[in-house]
Amino acid sequence: MSDHAADEATETFLAHRNLLFTVAYEMLGSAADAEDVLQETWLRWVRADLARVRDRRAYLIRITTRQSLNRLRSMRSRKEAYVGPWLPEPLLTAPDVAEDVELAESMSMALMLVLETLSPTERAVFVLHEAFDVGYDEIAAAVGKSPAAVRQIAYRARRHVDARRPREAVSSGETRAVLESFRNALESGDLRGLLDVLAPDVVLVSDGGGIRQAAPRPVVSAGKVARFIVGGIGKNEVSLTGEPIVVNGGPALLIRVDGEIDGVVTIRVEDARITGLYYVRNPEKLRPWTREDLDPAVRPVSR
Template identity: 70%
Template structure:
């Protein structure tokens, strides 16, 4: 982990090189200008901020060797490099997930309020949508993200994923249908999410089982991710009654506990602290006014991006 962090820091330092005139060189300027976009592309496909940062490192190394005189559109070119590196990373991530202890959940991000103002972007980076993305193949993820979230044309996407425009259109149609069948039913505003989460928080904090049952859908599912480092449920818990009893029974025994809301992945989520240290980030999925999914991330390696806001851009 320390070597990875130092490499990422080195990449950021390298990308800050300046010419003798005091300005960054053209390659650096272009990379820095689009860095938040590139991170967002990689993160949406990977569900991992750490892996997205590694992808950006690889993107920079390749971009630094490009003859800029041959580049018509730096944004499209950089996205193409990032997409190819992300597809390679997805294969590695897939192997890691096979040996992962318990359920693998996306890495939560503390996001700035302005991310929620872009409704489409906010929806695409929500934990619920990232879980839907997990059900797509790597190619489907890339095509869906580039087309439906970032509005790249089919020719540009074809260059990025190494397929023909006709094949990309077919993949886009298949991915769109797949996502539509699994995404939350109907748009949910931040206000609705916050109200449901506040009711959930009050019920858990006071041990109000009935209050919790009132906000949970009958078929609510709780998923936990401890990564084999922190204690967490290893299999999904299904059913409002089981979820309510597990949460209230487990949290009632913890001393020094605090439950606060925060903007996580552009949606209100619950941050659970013990003695002021983040122990769990719990995001929710809401359908028809009720909580249908609870995603409890406890793996400490996935909580580092909860210390400061991450900027996401389209």
């Protein structure tokens, strides 16, 4: 490849890098794996004959999708051996990501957990079509299926996801208000306050990865979740604080125990109450926050 062609390839890749990262992350739920996919995409991209590539964006998405599918299938064994519930790696994102409602929803912890129940191909088709508005012909080329088959897969995946997603979209402002009430009750150990902000059928999922203590299975119902939270604070006699941050395009809390980073909490809200609590404590998923020499980097994501 000539120097001019190499410069052109680099410029094109960098122009689409944020998009490619977002595609890979939404398919994998892991920023570390998404970065690995981008490296693999780059190695294949620089070997491509750019003169024969009609749509460079589509071509890059195709490479990224194929590499993500390969990695997604290989991740199955890792997840099967995972200790306790698995949650996606939280991404610190800029507040303005929430303004792109579709992108913010597609990256939300709640929806990404639903995507975990899809097959790898269903997930790829859903993410590409619903989150990034990629056409069926382009998706077909990326996943190795016919356009007709992709349409059927997209329909099946959409029905599956729609049956499990919140009935109505909730604004980031409403989520922030509910999260602030939760934060106040959390910091004060107020059982009554927690019960007021939790939906009766709320589900708490905590991810310690076998490294940090976490509930071995989801905790269900407001009473059990509230007692689980307050009991943990009282038993250990610790000082617990929650710092408002934006994770995966939505309001979240960075939890500190006695001043040390303990985890990241995101929530799902319906009818002004919390129906889902997602607490990531696995330190391997919190490296951007726990490295002493580096503040957590805001992930530039795009559609």
